[in-house]
Amino acid sequence: MTSTLHSFASAADLAGSLADKVADTLSAAIAARGTASIAVSGGSTPKAFFQALSTRDIAWEKVTITLVDERFVPADNPRSNHLLVDANLLQNKAKAARFVPLYQPAPSVEEAARLATAKSAEIGIPFDIVILGMGGDGHTASFFPGGSNLAKALDASTQRGIITMEAEGAGEPRLTFTFSSLEDAALLVLHIEGEGKKDVLAKAEGSGEEAEMPIRAILRRATSPVEIYWAP
Ligand SMILES: O=C(O)[C@H](O)[C@@H](O)[C@H](O)[C@H](O)COP(=O)(O)O
Numbered sequence: 001m002t003s004t005l006h007s008f009a010s011a012a013d014l015a016g017s018l019a020d021k022v023a024d025t026l027s028a029a030i031a032a033r034g035t036a037s038i039a040v041s042g043g044s045t046p047k048a049f050f051q052a053l054s055t056r057d058i059a060w061e062k063v064t065i066t067l068v069d070e071r072f073v074p075a076d077n078p079r080s081n082h083l084l085v086d087a088n089l090l091q092n093k094a095k096a097a098r099f100v101p102l103y104q105p106a107p108s109v110e111e112a113a114r115l116a117t118a119k120s121a122e123i124g125i126p127f128d129i130v131i132l133g134m135g136g137d138g139h140t141a142s143f144f145p146g147g148s149n150l151a152k153a154l155d156a157s158t159q160r161g162i163i164t165m166e167a168e169g170a171g172e173p174r175l176t177f178t179f180s181s182l183e184d185a186a187l188l189v190l191h192i193e194g195e196g197k198k199d200v201l202a203k204a205e206g207s208g209e210e211a212e213m214p215i216r217a218i219l220r221r222a223t224s225p226v227e228i229y230w231a232p
Contacts, residue, residue, distance in 0.1 A: 003190075003205075003219055003226035011048055011193055014231040018191065019052035021227075022129055025187045029128040030062045037064045037123050039177065039185075040089070041133040041141070042071075042081030045193050049131075050088035060096035064123050065089065068132060069142040069165075069176035070102035072109045079172060102162055102175040109164045109173040116175055117161035125160060130185035134192050137169055138204050138213025142176035144169050145212060154179045154210055154217045183222040190218065190228045198230060 008014035022038065029036035040046060067081050075082040082101050090099055100123060104115040132140045139145065143153050144167035152158050153165065153176060160181040165174040182188070192201060203213065210216040218226060 003228055005228045005230060008229070008231040011231045014191075014193070014229055015048040015052040018049050018189070018229050019056055021187070022053055022131075022189075023056035023058050025129055026063055027058045029186070030059050035062050035064065036128045037066070038129040038131070039066050039068045039127050039182065040085060040131045041068045041191070042084050043133045043135075045133050045191055046131065047084070047088050049191065050085065051091070054089050054092040054094040057093055060094050061098075063094075063097040064100060065094075065097050066100040066120060066123060067102050068130060068182065069174055071171060072103065072112060072164075072173040072175060074103060074105065075101065109175065113162045113164045113175055120162060120177075127182070127185040129187045130182045130189065132182070132188070132190045132215075132218065134190060134197060134200065134204075134215050135169070136196060136200055138200055138215045139167075139169065140190070140215045140218060141182065142167075142170060142174035143179070143214035143217065144174075145214065147214075150211060150214065152178075154214060156180055156183070156221065179217055179221075183218060184224055186224065188218070188222055188224040188226050190215070190226055192228070193231050195232060201228070201230075 026036040102116045104112040106112040142165040147165045147167040204215045
């Protein structure tokens with residue numbers, strides 16, 4: 001599928017522009033269906049965007065927010081993406097939104113994935129918005145090179161839902177939506193910042209296996225166009 005690069009002079013400019021685009025898209029979905037859904041990524045990049053989005057004046061009570069992926073840690077753990085979203089996005093006007101976590105207190109990460117899949121099943125299919133990040137190794141979501149479930153995660157025929165992932169670069173065991181859950185979002189965004197990530201993107205856009213740089217699955221096979229938001 002095609003991708004479009006949106007470059008900005010600064011991270012602040014990108015955050016404001018992406019927040020406007022997401023707010024408009026959520027409002028349009030609410031106008032059309034009465035509800036809207038968005039799955040966001042964790043990591044360090046999205047913080048300013050979350051803070052900008054949290055101030056937008058939309059019908060947040062009709063919005064469901066969830067995560068693209070999560071570390072298998074409770075929400076009070078500093079590594080938690082839930083904690084990051086709670087502190088930066090579920091603030092201000094966006095406090096009224098419904099949040100569906102991926103982490104579930106379960107005896108195993110596999111059981112947590114089963115529970116999370118059941119709890120996320122009622123979120124609109126497809127997502128109205130998915131915001132992806134990308135690591136320096138070309139991972140996105142928790143699709144890590146060498147990941148324990150990478151083939152299953154990237155297989156378009158894998159059922160929508162949340163699966164587990166373990167990989168050297170991932171830290172804790174992960175919970176991640178599958179490629180099939182994310183790739184047909186009405187608005188599919190890849191949000192990256194810095195010259196280094198631009199170089200990683202250029203390599204990912206070149207030839208090579210998806211397993212080597214899993215972001216390639218999104219760039220090459222997503223049903224939806226990929227809107228790449230980048231700032232230095
Ligand atoms: O749980 C996570 O860490 C994210 O979902 C992950 O996929 C992230 O988007 C990339 O690792 C980029 O992270 P940075 O924004 O910190 O570079």
